[in-house]
Amino acid sequence: MKFLPFPADAGDAIIVKQCRKPGWAAREAQWLAAAANYRRFRGNPWRVRPAGFTGADAEALFALYDTRGASGPINRIRRPAVPFKSCPMCGSLGGRSLDHALPRQRFPEFSILRENLVPACESCNSGEKGTTYRGTWPARFIHPYYDRWASRALWRVEFDPDLDVLQFGPAALPHLPRGRRRIVDFHVKTLLGKDWRDSVRREWSPLPAKLRRRLGPNPTAEEVRTELEIRLQDAADTYGINSWDAGFLRGALADPLVIEKLVERINSLPA
């Protein structure tokens, strides 16, 4: 959930260079056309169609990532000189990996196309997301190289009213335009899984004790809000505006019942 500049070596040069190798020249025109199509439709999984490579051609394209995936240029997408504050796809603090925005099983022609290689954490790149690359039309994932609007706050945690049970889910911010809201909702509901739910519970439990250390006993709802706003700023600066911490704090601040419950829990802490 972050807008990123294109990788340094995005563009056709990698295709042209590969097609100078023995046995590759015949694939060049179709491959370049597929890459142009990808850019024209901004990697949108509802607009970009598989280029139609089959048999040995599809296998050769698919396999390119196996030999190049750990190379310098692709590794620099995974681990840039200035590290990401959090996973550019889901906002976790998890390890560095790469995701094919359009999966190479269906789109072998984009297996090493830089525009299609998106830095992501390991959990984004496996488990919860699986082979899903789009939802029910028009839902799709945010594309960090094309969705410039992803640099702003996009989502928050929404809590069920019975806060003693603590049920919650991720949701797009309600003021986003309808089309973006569909995309963000699909994105967070698909990518934020068990690890994320554990992290929310980890934040929630000790929060009253932490707030009391800062605010003293019997704080007002307003004092709690102000402290959470400071924490949200800190989380946005340290981990990014769409990080898990920021989404949690935005959700708490948006819900008067959550503030009320925090005040109640602070007041019931043993002295």
Ligand SMILES: [Zn+2]
């Ligand atoms: Zn992630």
